[in-house]
Amino acid sequence: MKTVKLLDREFRVSIPSEDIDNVIAEMAEKMNKDLAGTNPLFICILNGSFMFASDLMKQITVENAQITFMRLSSYDGMGTTGKVKKLMGFTEDLKDRTVVLLEDIVDTGITITNTLEQIKDYEAKEVLIATMLFKPDALIRDVKLNYVGMEIPNDFIVGRGLDYDGMGRNLPDVYTVIEK
Numbered sequence: 139m140k141t142v143k144l145l146d147r148e149f150r151v152s153i154p155s156e157d158i159d160n161v162i163a164e165m166a167e168k169m170n171k172d173l174a175g176t177n178p179l180f181i182c183i184l185n186g187s188f189m190f191a192s193d194l195m196k197q198i199t200v201e202n203a204q205i206t207f208m209r210l211s212s213y214d215g216m217g218t219t220g221k222v223k224k225l226m227g228f229t230e231d232l233k234d235r236t237v238v239l240l241e242d243i244v245d246t247g248i249t250i251t252n253t254l255e256q257i258k259d260y261e262a263k264e265v266l267i268a269t270m271l272f273k274p275d276a277l278i279r280d281v282k283l284n285y286v287g288m289e290i291p292n293d294f295i296v297g298r299g300l301d302y303d304g305m306g307r308n309l310p311d312v313y314t315v316i317e318k
């Protein structure tokens with residue numbers, strides 16, 4: 139079993155990199171069809187989404203697609219603080235645009251619903267949500283996800299952009315914590 143130690147915790151591979159590559163390719167294919175002619179603005183929610191956004195955007199062929207970034211943070215160690223801090227905003231005008239929020243993971247749903255709230259006043263034409271991973275059993279907010287790469291169990295994971303106290307974002311595979 140492939141494992142990795144990060145700080146005080148051990149993790150085991152739970153989703154190989156190729157499986158994630160495949161679901162991202164499927165998401166891109168679907169978006170290329172759905173979003174044709176919309177001049178979409180993708181918003182990558184940093185930090186965790188940097189790798190997903192990069193892998194996805196290389197496969198987006200929609201004409202006039204754009205990407206921008208915002209940085210939010212709510213996790214401390216392995217748990218949500220329940221409070222979403224905005225650390226960096228964006229300057230683009232969203233008015234009358236098709237906006238696609240890019241998330242590495244929707245877990246409790248607190249971050250994504252908070253983001254929707256934050257951009258409500260920008261009067262986008264529509265706001266779609268694309269997430270690489272989704273934990274349905276952890277969700278405590280009512281939110282519609284338009285593109286979901288993979289549904290996963292409610293366990294703490296790292297890799298592919300996701301971190302444990304800043305560690306493990308660079309791992310291409312996804313790892314699940316081994317409970318002590």
Ligand SMILES: O=P(O)(O)OC[C@H]1O[C@H](OP(=O)(O)OP(=O)(O)O)[C@H](O)[C@@H]1O
Binds near residue numbers: 183211
């Ligand atoms: O659905 P939720 O329970 O809100 O969890 C999802 C959010 O948690 C992570 O961000 P985090 O706050 O850890 O910041 P990071 O992206 O910088 O790691 C992840 O990137 C999502 O944005």
Ligand code: HPA
Binds near residue numbers: 245302
């Ligand atoms: O399982 C997770 N791992 C790392 N970061 C996260 N942010 C939400 N859920 C997770």
